[in-house]
Amino acid sequence: MKKIRIGQSGVSASQIALGVMRINRLDRKAAADLIAAAYQAGINFFDSADIYGAGRSSMIFGQALQDTGIDRDKIFLQSKGGIILKDGQIDGDGLKGQRYDFSKGHLISTVETELSRLQTDHLDFFLLHRPDTLMRPEEVAEAFSQLEASGKVLHFGVSNFSPYDVDLIQQAVSQKLEVNQLQFGLGHADLIAENIQLNISKSPSFDNHVTAFDVLAYSRLHHMTIQAWSPFQSGFFAGAIVDNPQLPELNAELDKLADKYQVGKNAVASAWIAYHPANIQVILGSMTASRIEDAANIDKVKLTNQEWYDLYLAAGYPLP
Known part of the structure; x- marks a missing residue:
């Protein structure tokens, strides 16, 4: 599988990554089989978060890595932190009450807890999960510096951050923020749609009060890797786009291109991103090996510019 550079970190990783948010739904053997299948398909980058399954997802994933016997030095592990669950986590630092928390103590505790769950001594990447409006950048900087100095985190980034939020953190921390994880795909292409519809009054494709389009250009200018989460979802967890009867035009176009390139529709949808x-790095969320293996076939899909725009139009995004 094609590998891409992650930010300016020096890391070269598979363009398809696997997110393990839902792996807590699998038993031990099924989880190990899934991770083995993903690795065999060429995926060497895995994404988790401390809140996934209230902590269980990272635990199950960590055990699956041990069961598969995959060499830790041949994969990259990423996790995220900063969100407090209403009822807390199963083995976290005991904080409860729905909120965000970028305090030094919690960020360090998050990483240490995740390392234990994942059965490893370091994270390759650690991301701030969602922007905390109460964040104090100098406190984040202290946490990052301690985590880096201890060797517990090698690289840092953010998730769901606007350019100004990125700048707010970046001006305080000495580490380069390498990635921004954002929802993106044919079912949620606002990063592009808003840019295309710029300067058009009452655009049908987006809410004029929201300006996401500058995130894409900002990330390119600052050499940040965008990681696309929920790449096959329609809207915010509104259902999968593939084989969705409410999206007949898009699926007809996906079918046509899947036939042309002799792959499944997941590969075409991944290749579009x-x-x-x-x-952009594609973070798959599927827990079905066949879908992961299909999506990993992106190298077989050689889209043309016209085919890319045909898919964009079929997804319901207009061109002015």
């Missing part, structure tokens, strides 16, 4: 010159 990967085709963008921003060099």
Whole structure:
């Protein structure tokens, strides 16, 4: 599988990554089999978060890595932190009450807890999960510096951050923020749609009060890797786009291109994201091996510019 550089970290990783948010739904053997299948398909980058399954997802994933016998030095592990669950986590630092928390103590505790769950001594990447409006950048900086100095985190980034939020953190921390994880795909293409519809009054494709389009250009200018989460979801967890009867035009176009390139529709939908010159990394969320293996076939899909735009139009995004 094609590998891409992650930010300016020096890390070269598979363009398709696997997110393990839902792995807590699998038993031990099924989890190990899934991770083995993903690795065999060429995926060497895995994404988790401390809140997934209230902590169980990272635990099950960590055990699956041990069961598969995959060499830790041949994969990259990423996790995220900063969200407090209403009822807390199963083995976290005891904090409860729905909120965000970028305090030094919690960020360090998050990483240490995740390392234990994942059965490893370091994270390759640690991301701030969602922007905390009460964040104090100098406190984040202290946490990052301690985590880096201890060797517990090698690289840092953010998730769901606006350019100004990125700048707010970046001006305080000495580490380069390498990635921004954002929802993106044919079912949620606002990063592109808003840019295309810029300066058009009452655009049908987006809410004029929201301006996401500058995140894409900002990330390219600052050499941050965008990681596309929920790449096959329609809207915010509104259902999968593939084989969705409410999206007949899009699925007809996916079918046509899948036949042309002799792959499944997941590969085409992944290739549409990967085709963008921003060099986006696709974070799969599927827990079905066949879908993961299909999506990993993106190298077989050689889209043309016209095919890329045909998919964009079929997804319901207009061109002015």
